[in-house]
Amino acid sequence: MPSDPLAPLLELTGVADGVDRARAAVDSLLGNRTLRRRSADVSAESSVRGAWASAWLAGDEVPLEDVRSGAAAERPVVQGALRAQAAIGQLADTWTRAPRQALARLHALAAADLVDADALGRPRAGTAERVDTLTAVLGLTSAPAVVVAGIVHGELLGVDAFPPVSGIVARAAVRLTLVERGLDPKSLVVVEAGHRELRESYDSALDGYRTGTPEGTAAWLVHCADAVTAGARESLAICEALARG
Template identity: 80%
Template sequence: MPADPLAPLLDLPGVMDGVERARAAVDGLLGNRTLRRRSADVSAESSLRGAWASAWLSGVQTPLADVRSGAAAGDPVVQGALRAQSAIGPLADTWSHAPRQALARLHALAAADLADADDLGRPAAGTASRLDTLAAVLASGTRAPAVVVAGIVHGELLGLDAFAPVSGVVARAATRLTLVERGLDPKSLVVIEAGHRELRADYDAALAAYRSGAPAGIAQWLRHCADAVVAGAQEAVAICEALARG
């Protein structure tokens, strides 16, 4: 494995431009005055909206109001997404040194009402080697920007369908964990799941391109992931503005 296995990705067309756009959007969010007093409230609302958007992307298109009120309490995908979101903070340290363990925990939480107990925390057959490679990349000390690392995490987990039947929920939660652990969004404010939801048509097309393994397809996926961070930061700014209005 090269000294920095993700370094070549930075030379792909449009990737660094996307990284810079994402950084600028997050920097703009972090400068919002509401965060001086209510960052915990923004993070909590981001988590709720993130769970809702993640479930929506997984095919459960429940209104946000129903998730907020508890009316969606009977839906196992929504509840699994909420549990996965609640684990972001507690799993941040584990993700940094034991990502396979963190993924197993996310799967156990997200699929608790959807899979047999013996299957919880276990990746799909045939994915172990790629997951080991992903863990090695995360442990390699890569200096690639957080947006790029998070994009690779997301693309690998979802592209492999590694944690059925909730691979999408697990992949999106792991993306949040990466942005937190890599320091771009340490308070978990960016609603990146809502960004992917807003860009749904691009999301599906970009994932298909990533799965091809071609450099152009990987570049398309990473550009999409950067755009989702931008849209997710804008969603978080909207949360700040709503809280400021009372």
């Protein structure tokens, strides 16, 4: 394994430009005045919207207001997504020190009402080696946060490592990566809503990533960068709504 196995990905077509767009969008968000006083409120709203969008992408397409009001209390996918989102702050240090442990915890939270207790926290049979390789790569790379997050997302969802909630686990791990790598330290970006906004290209980009070709990998990473950009715009809208009162 090279000293930084993800560094060559920046040379793929469109990836560096996508990273630059995403970083500029997040920087614009972080400069918003509302965050000086109400960053905790923005982060909390981002968490709710993120859980809603992640559950929606997992097939539970409930209205956001149902998530907000508690009307989705009996929907296990939504509740699992909410629990995973709520754990982001607690798991940030674990993600740095022991990412496999953090993934196990995310799966236990997201799938608690969906699978038997003895299956919680365990990768699907045949995927453990892939997950171990991913966690080893995390300790070696200093690639931009957007690239690392895209690889985390693609690896976990691409092999369906933590069914039946691999997508929810993968998208929560993206949040952890953006926090831990310093791009979005307060978990403000609603990156899940970005993927929802780009839903038409989400599945096809993931299929491209699964091929393992440079073209497929590039298309996936550009999609992920665009989702961060769109998620930052969503968070700016939250800031503006709070500023209006």
